[in-house]
Amino acid sequence: MKLKSTQLYEARAKVAKALAHPSRLLMLDALAEKELCVCDLTDLVGADQSTVSKHLAVLKNAGIVADRRDGVMIFYRLKVGCLSGFWKCVEGVLRQNLKEQQAVMKSAS
Amino acid sequence: MKLKSTQLYEARAKVAKALAHPSRLLMLDALAEKELCVCDLTDLVGADQSTVSKHLAVLKNAGIVADRRDGVMIFYRLKVGCLSGFWKCVEGVLRQNLKEQQAVMKSAS
DNA sequence: CAGATATATGGTATATTTGCCATATAGCCA
DNA sequence: TGGCTATATGGCAAATATACCATATATCTG
Structure with missing residues (x-):
């Protein structure tokens, strides 16, 4: 029971941590409208492409977004x-x- | 407009950061039932009292909980x-x- | 296949978070 | 007032997060 609770709160914390950055929140707001490629999101955030890519990896790893490849581009969409x-x-x-x-x-x- | 947006996402990130720790989430779950003193929460979390106090300060600073003194004890309650x-x-x-x-x-x- | 473009990953320096100890502050009671 | 209890704060070391650069990977196109 104690172990189960710990796992529950760690799982929740993982989601909250993924939300705990202004750039990621900005991206999520944009993704609420429609799916966007990394290039769109990089323009939006105004940071290095590698930085944005890592932010997206955090969101994906938390299960908040999913991605889809279309040719060379990768589109992210909101799952939550x-x-x-x-x-x-x-x-x-x-x-x-x-x-x-x-x-x-x-x-x- | 850009500045306003930045402030919005920073404000949201502050709340998300406050939620981004298993111990704080455990406390919030307990506080959803009823208000609790720091001593109750310290027992619940099982960490040093000073650690719990700092966790509570984070939650309070984010506006997620409020506190009330009753004699020597301080009771925290959920605001969100x-x-x-x-x-x-x-x-x-x-x-x-x-x-x-x-x-x-x-x-x- | 070579070159160009889109995205991801490794490395690293800096900043932030976390936990505990020691100690300060505040209220209660004898 | 002095001692006792509950809570908060300062300080520091360890862990984690963040950003950018350089580079790797994957896909398309000629």
Whole structure:
């Protein structure tokens, strides 16, 4: 039971780690629209191609995206559909947190 | 617009980073039930108290939990309600990925 | 096959994260 | 106030993540 739990949280952490970089999040947002090749994503992120390739490997290894070869190009697509809803919820909470902080600041002044 | 986007993805990454550790995820799961003091969470995680305290600081700084003092003890509670639903969705996708991989293995054997 | 293009991988320097120890801070109670 | 308990913080060493360069691999095309 303890081992099982450990594995569960490590699996979740692997996904969270894959999401824990601005460039990867930018790419995921773009991929939510349509599949894109590495060249598109490299342009989008504005980093070295090898850097983008490694970011994509992280996402793929976490099971968040999948890839498909078409000739010389490799297209990546999103496999997890719950990201946009999740961020919407999280950002709602953070906005609320901010409001509460501002209220505290105001009452203290 | 570019700056705004960068800030958005950095804000999201901060939340994802806070989620990117098995011990923190274990604590968040426990906090989904009810608020807990640092001592409870230290027992749960089984790490040094200072380590747990720092993990909690990460979660608090990301806006995922809030704390409340009651005498000598400090109770933490979850502020973000969308975590369990998110993990449920993610784990569904990962299970599906696994099935597909197994199907590939089978057809290749 | 040779050359060109798209992508991945190895190597390495730098930055960040993590965990524990020691210690500081804060509240409770005698 | 002094001692006790709960929690937080500073410091440091080890582990991990990140970015870029150089280069390897794979595919297409002539």
